[in-house]
Amino acid sequence: MTTSTALSLGFHALFYFTLLFVVIYSVLIIYHWFTFGTNKHLATIATVTYLAGVGACFALMGTTLLSIS
Amino acid sequence: MSLTITLEENEVLLRSVRKHWFFMLGSSVTLLFAYAVPFAALAAANQISLFQKFSFVTSPTLVPILLFLSGLWTLVLWVAFFSTWTIYFLDSWTITNMRVIVVNQRGLFRRSVASFRLDRLQEIAVDTDGFIATMLGFGTIHAVTAGSDDEFIMHGAPDPEGLKALILEHTPHETASAT
Numbered sequence: 001m002t003t004s005t006a007l008s009l010g011f012h013a014l015f016y017f018t019l020l021f022v023v024i025y026s027v028l029i030i031y032h033w034f035t036f037g038t039n040k041h042l043a044t045i046a047t048v049t050y051l052a053g054v055g056a057c058f059a060l061m062g063t064t065l066l067s068i069s
Numbered sequence: 070m071s072l073t074i075t076l077e078e079n080e081v082l083l084r085s086v087r088k089h090w091f092f093m094l095g096s097s098v099t100l101l102f103a104y105a106v107p108f109a110a111l112a113a114a115n116q117i118s119l120f121q122k123f124s125f126v127t128s129p130t131l132v133p134i135l136l137f138l139s140g141l142w143t144l145v146l147w148v149a150f151f152s153t154w155t156i157y158f159l160d161s162w163t164i165t166n167m168r169v170i171v172v173n174q175r176g177l178f179r180r181s182v183a184s185f186r187l188d189r190l191q192e193i194a195v196d197t198d199g200f201i202a203t204m205l206g207f208g209t210i211h212a213v214t215a216g217s218d219d220e221f222i223m224h225g226a227p228d229p230e231g232l233k234a235l236i237l238e239h240t241p242h243e244t245a246s247a248t
Contacts, residue, residue: 011137018141025148029155032177036159038074038085046154053147060140067133 011068015061022054074163074170083235085163088225089207096153104146152177162223164232166239169212171221185221187240189214195229
């Protein structure tokens with residue numbers, strides 16, 4: 001295995017591990033907002049903002065992942 | 070509006086309060102500083118490496134890796150910010166004309182909910198400590214109820230004198246005393 005392949009595999013593993021962690025964590029955190037929160041409107045705004053930020057970060061990571069080899 | 074609190078018959082929601090915004094601002098500034106540190110370090114390292122006629126930020130091999138890592142670091146801090154905000158958002162006091170519901174959220178999985186009836190309120194005190202607390206108008210509210218050793222405390226309450234007045238206004242006069 002070449003160094004560049006190992007590097008690429010490492011970053012792919014990091015990406016998918018992070019994706020798994022963030023998906024589980026996001027479900028937990030959003031569940032908290034809607035179950036224990038006292039303001040549904042604020043919880044909805046927070047969910048949209050949070051998911052937009054997470055999506056932008058994963059888009060950046062995913063795009064650059066293709067260039068790492 | 071309310072998702073979790075079920076009001077009793079003839080019970081009216083008067084006010085729902087969270088900690089003063091200053092506490093959220095403090096955490097946000099700390100996270101922002103933590104966010105900037107690796108980028109500042111990279112800029113400094115790049116400046117040093119320029120003396121060896123090499124630049125991190127233009128190297129075709131390093132650019133995708135740096136972009137990936139910056140995306141990852143942004144994600145970590147974004148999630149951390151929302152975790153902090155969640156604790157701030159869920160930590161609250163809800164005041165009705167009959168009782169005060171105290172939600173103490175200390176972590177994502179550390180939460181306690183308690184309430185005391187206003188007719189059981191024996192003493193309520195406000196403590197404003199320090200220059201910033203005085204200028205921005207936040208403090209600690211202590212409430213003691215009859216027949217219980219528990220003291221209900223809200224740290225960093227906004228407008229504590231106003232909250233105390235609101236609680237006392239709806240408390241039967243013969244029971245509570247203010248200090």
